Amino acid sequence: AQTVTQSQPEMSVQEAETVTLSCTYDTSESNYYLFWYKQPPSRQMILVIRQEAYKQQNATENRFSVNFQKAAKSFSLKISDSQLGDTAMYFCAFTNRDDKIIFGKGTRLHILP
Amino acid sequence: DGGITQSPKYLFRKEGQNVTLSCEQNLNHDAMYWYRQDPGQGLRLIYYSQIVNDFQKGDIAEGYSVSREKKESFPLTVTSAQKNPTAFYLCASSIASHSGRMNTEAFFGQGTRLTVV
Numbered sequence: 001a002q003t004v005t006q007s008q009p010e011m012s013v014q015e016a017e018t019v020t021l022s023c024t025y026d027t028s029e030s031n032y033y034l035f036w037y038k039q040p041p042s043r044q045m046i047l048v049i050r051q052e053a054y055k056q057q058n059a060t061e062n063r064f065s066v067n068f069q070k071a072a073k074s075f076s077l078k079i080s081d082s083q084l085g086d087t088a089m090y091f092c093a094f095t096n097r098d099d100k101i102i103f104g105k106g107t108r109l110h111i112l113p
Numbered sequence: 114d115g116g117i118t119q120s121p122k123y124l125f126r127k128e129g130q131n132v133t134l135s136c137e138q139n140l141n142h143d144a145m146y147w148y149r150q151d152p153g154q155g156l157r158l159i160y161y162s163q164i165v166n167d168f169q170k171g172d173i174a175e176g177y178s179v180s181r182e183k184k185e186s187f188p189l190t191v192t193s194a195q196k197n198p199t200a201f202y203l204c205a206s207s208i209a210s211h212s213g214r215m216n217t218e219a220f221f222g223q224g225t226r227l228t229v230v
Contacts, residue, residue: 006155009153033217035218043201043224044223044224045203045205045221047218047219050218052217091156093219095219099144099161099163099210100161100171101158101205101207101219102158103155103156103157104155105154105155
């Protein structure tokens, strides 16, 4: 069975700093997608970034980038120049061809002024 | 506007009663999902459906039931057999792999907060 593990329940960083959120997963599949979702206090889930397992190049979306290590089954999210609006729960997620989407338990990120 | 709509936003249920949460999407997505969110537990999959008239149990299906009679709709019933139903429930939809493409993003509704009183 696929699993997603986020080892950091909560983190705090100062505004403008860089922060990295960790995620590991377990699967025997060769092709799959990995995602980072953001859930702000409004509780609306927002896709931050996605990565296809077949692509070696790490995905980047503005201040958000990932470090995808397929052999290690690691998928960390780096937020550069953090902003107060980045304060949220962040969920790592996995899906493959069975369409089941599995989420980790989340990391609560606080950006401090 | 295309999107996914959950209703109601807040729901109160008396112990022993069944209650149905609504989820509708107009994104033409084949796949739909129900998740339960509790503090410290992340999103746990209750049921998902890849196509009309078919659905699969997720990790915590006990005490819940679903139907998928229409592509646009995936209602979730919380039955009296669910021991701890108070939670935040999220519905999502996405393309399904049988379309020939990988599932590249799930779109979420605003959620329903269910409280047992």
